Amino acid sequence: MRVLVAEDEVVLAGLVATGLRRAGFAVDTVHGGDDALERLALHPYDVLVLDRDLPRVHGDEVARRLVAGGSATRILMLTAATTTDDRVTGLDLGADDYLGKPFEFPELVSRVRALRRRSARAPLPPLLRRGGLVMDTVRRTACRDGRPLDLTPKEFSVLQILLEADGAAVSAEELLERAWDEHADPFTGAVRVCMSKLRAKLGDPSPIRTVQGVGYQL
DSSP states (O other): OEEEEEOSOHHHHHHHHHHHHHTTOEEEEESSHHHHHHHHHHSOOSEEEEESSOSSSOHHHHHHHHHHTTOOOEEEEEESOOSHHHHHHHHHTTOSEEEESSOOHHHHHHHHHHHHHHHSSSOOOSEEEETTEEEETTTTEEEETTEEOOOOHHHHHHHHHHHHTTTOOBOHHHHHHHHSOTTOOTTSOHHHHHHHHHHHHHOSSOSOEEETTTEEEO
16 A cells, blocks of 8 residues: 655656556665665655666665564565576565566566465455455455445555454554655644545445544444
């Protein structure tokens, strides 16, 4: 859900971030290894899209430190070096996946989604179900009682987090942390507004319950 793109080519970083946002991810970008480590210390990212040749702190060192610290963040390493030895070295450093440049964008999105599923505390099935709700996280579709739901990427992300919670309440703070990027203003009521629109699309009776002082629950 939340992805950090660490890529020193500013234009490429922007293109990757834009494409991932359109696919429903909350995305932050940095252009140096030192900045990547700083962000990773602040936010629990699901996936790090890591350019291997970063300035100041090399991408290899970023991967080493992340793995040494026991981080749950999955690493997708990007590099122009695509020989077998390069791939083996990248994976030995702790990368979970490896993609050579240039790459096809749909493949990047698919790999990020796969890594995100693996980053969860427990393996997540591609189909999430609760009550009459069914969500296909691979095809990015959702329905309620057989009725297709026309959800925005943000609404889809919020509903996915609630489904993954398996009946537990999720706080507004956690939703904001996981479904929005660093530019989200916590005082705008973004979660409340999104939740209101999501409830309207889900229809009555609403499957989402507000737990006073705690958060939201399916």
